[in-house]
Amino acid sequence: xxxxxxxxxxxGKRGRTRAKFKKTSAKVTVNKEVxxxxxxxxxxxxxxxxxxxxxxxxxFHGLTGYISGKRGKAYEVELKKGNKEMIVxxxxxxxxRLK
Numbered sequence: 001x002x003x004x005x006x007x008x009x010x011x012g013k014r015g016r017t018r019a020k021f022k023k024t025s026a027k028v029t030v031n032k033e034v035x036x037x038x039x040x041x042x043x044x045x046x047x048x049x050x051x052x053x054x055x056x057x058x059x060f061h062g063l064t065g066y067i068s069g070k071r072g073k074a075y076e077v078e079l080k081k082g083n084k085e086m087i088v089x090x091x092x093x094x095x096x097r098l099k
Contacts, residue, residue, distance in 0.1 A: 077089075
């Protein structure tokens with residue numbers, strides 16, 4: 001890492017994600033891109049590194065929450081991370097429906 005005035009550079013949005021974002025299945029299909037979710041539905045955030053649109057932060061990979069709304073093509077996912085309640089806005093390509 002290169003030194004910059006007074007500190008060390010941060011790894012960036014996708015830094016240190018080689019194992020986390022490793023592809024295990026095929027690319028995103030059209031059906032996955034246009035999948036519909038209802039409010040209150042339980043989903044898991046599973047980041048698909050081959051689909052860059054609506055990519056959530058790497059810290060949310062694997063977390064579970066509920067759909068709370070829609071913003072254009074993207075969905076708002078309400079979840080708890082530690083003691084904080086957060087809202088993540090992401091596209092359906094990065095969401096997995098849970099039963």
